[in-house]
Amino acid sequence: MSEAVTRVQVGGTAGTDPYEVLIGRQLLGELGTLIGEKAKRVAVIHPEALADTGEALRADLAEQGFEAVAIQVPNAEEAKTAEVAAYCWKALGQSGFTRTDVIVGVGGGATTDLAGFVAATWLRGVRWIAVPTTVLAMVDAAVGGKTGINTAEGKNLVGAFHPPAGVLCDLAALDSLPVHDYVSGLAEIIKAGFIADPVILDLIESDPEAARTPAGPHTAELIERSIRVKAEVVSGDLKESGLREILNYGHTLAHAIEKNERYKWRHGAAVSVGMHFAAELGRLAGRLDDATADRHRTILESVGLPLSYRYDQWPKLVENMKVDKKSRGDLLRFIVLDGLAKPTVLEGPDPAVLLAAYGEVGE
Numbered sequence: 001m002s003e004a005v006t007r008v009q010v011g012g013t014a015g016t017d018p019y020e021v022l023i024g025r026q027l028l029g030e031l032g033t034l035i036g037e038k039a040k041r042v043a044v045i046h047p048e049a050l051a052d053t054g055e056a057l058r059a060d061l062a063e064q065g066f067e068a069v070a071i072q073v074p075n076a077e078e079a080k081t082a083e084v085a086a087y088c089w090k091a092l093g094q095s096g097f098t099r100t101d102v103i104v105g106v107g108g109g110a111t112t113d114l115a116g117f118v119a120a121t122w123l124r125g126v127r128w129i130a131v132p133t134t135v136l137a138m139v140d141a142a143v144g145g146k147t148g149i150n151t152a153e154g155k156n157l158v159g160a161f162h163p164p165a166g167v168l169c170d171l172a173a174l175d176s177l178p179v180h181d182y183v184s185g186l187a188e189i190i191k192a193g194f195i196a197d198p199v200i201l202d203l204i205e206s207d208p209e210a211a212r213t214p215a216g217p218h219t220a221e222l223i224e225r226s227i228r229v230k231a232e233v234v235s236g237d238l239k240e241s242g243l244r245e246i247l248n249y250g251h252t253l254a255h256a257i258e259k260n261e262r263y264k265w266r267h268g269a270a271v272s273v274g275m276h277f278a279a280e281l282g283r284l285a286g287r288l289d290d291a292t293a294d295r296h297r298t299i300l301e302s303v304g305l306p307l308s309y310r311y312d313q314w315p316k317l318v319e320n321m322k323v324d325k326k327s328r329g330d331l332l333r334f335i336v337l338d339g340l341a342k343p344t345v346l347e348g349p350d351p352a353v354l355l356a357a358y359g360e361v362g363e
């Protein structure tokens with residue numbers, strides 16, 4: 001018997017089409033319905049690590065009568081390149097993909113970012129469905145319609161806002177995820193806790209060791225709460241004209257680190273260091289109380305996320321941060337907290353304060 005399915009609605013305001021995020025188990029039966037009757041062809045974009053899943057999905061869709069192709073892409077950030085996007089476009093062209101056909105992105109956030117970007121750009125936009133298979137992709141990447149790829153100059157510099165037609169979070173997928181990747185996803189869950197839903201922090205703090213695995217007692221609740229935070233924010237501001245920037249908490253430094261590491265670090269690990277930095281920045285800018293700033297350190301450390309990065313890299317990180325999407329002209333902008341669950345923008349902080357905050361993070 002299948003377990004209960006939770007449905008979270010996203011969008012439906014300001015002229016955007018609403019869609020649902022489904023959270024549960026054995027959800028793949030929903031895929032055919034979501035794809036719809038208008039589609040003749042379906043392309044399943046999946047990473048190498050999920051070759052079997054990708055092929056099983058393709059075969060199942062073929063059995064349902066679709067002309068289904070599987071497009072295998074590299075694992076992780078190696079998939080988020082212009083070359084891999086071009087490879088996908090070629091596969092779509094060769095299979096005669098039209099505007100009524102549908103892309104399915106199955107994998108972690110790197111795969112769903114790429115699949116969504118390919119869907120946004122093919123024929124100027126076709127429908128796509130996200131099937132996230134990492135905790136990070138479930139709680140963040142697959143929801144909200146930010147799609148994109150990296151360039152040598154920076155993280156996610158090319159992309160489009162192109163929401164999916166639906167998101168299927170099958171919790172069973174998490175069982176095969178290496179612990180390192182599971183824990184990396186906790187960074188975005190903790191982010192949702194600090195910016196909007198402190199119950200998330202309480203649940204993790206009640207048993208940090210258990211929070212490190214999908215078998216933990218609060219897994220489904222942590223995932224659902226984080227999705228609800230994201231859904232509420234992006235429903236109010238799809239294109240990041242204001243409110244949505246709060247989802248970038250910790251990301252200004254995180255993306256600078258990822259670029260500096262040539263995209264070999266996991267995103268969640270970089271976000272962890274980035275949130276530690278943002279907390280210290282908030283504290284030194286006189287915005288954030290000591291207890292909440294210290295709480296960042298303890299909770300991130302308790303689940304095994306990193307807090308530090310190389311001190312000598314600061315000048316390069318500052319250069320990298322200049323292309324952050326929140327920058328305006330020469331003005332660096334950061335999301336900081338005025339208090340727990342009170343995110344705000346800090347514009348053009350004094351370089352001495354920035355360096356002092358990094359002094360707490362650098363090793």
Ligand SMILES: NC(=O)c1ccc[n+]([C@@H]2O[C@H](COP(=O)([O-])OP(=O)(O)OC[C@H]3O[C@@H](n4cnc5c(N)ncnc54)[C@H](O)[C@@H]3O)[C@@H](O)[C@H]2O)c1
Binds near residue numbers: 107108110111267
């Ligand atoms: N669009 C957004 O709003 C948004 C939000 C947050 C993060 N992101 C992006 O998401 C990406 C990070 O995503 P991620 O943390 O999911 O990493 P990832 O996509 O790089 O996946 C990590 C690794 O796990 C493998 N994998 C995926 N599912 C698996 C499973 N069930 N079992 C075993 N292996 C599996 C992948 O192939 C990869 O090797 C970054 O590129 C980040 O920029 C986007």
Ligand SMILES: O=C(O)C(=O)C[C@@H](O)[C@H](O)[C@H](O)COP(=O)(O)O
Binds near residue numbers: 144244247
């Ligand atoms: O959805 C958003 O908006 C976010 O900022 C969520 C982030 O977790 C995510 O990493 C996003 O891809 C970052 O976006 P970017 O615009 O800074 O590239």
Ligand SMILES: [Zn+2]
Binds near residue numbers: 140188251267271
């Ligand atoms: Zn992120």
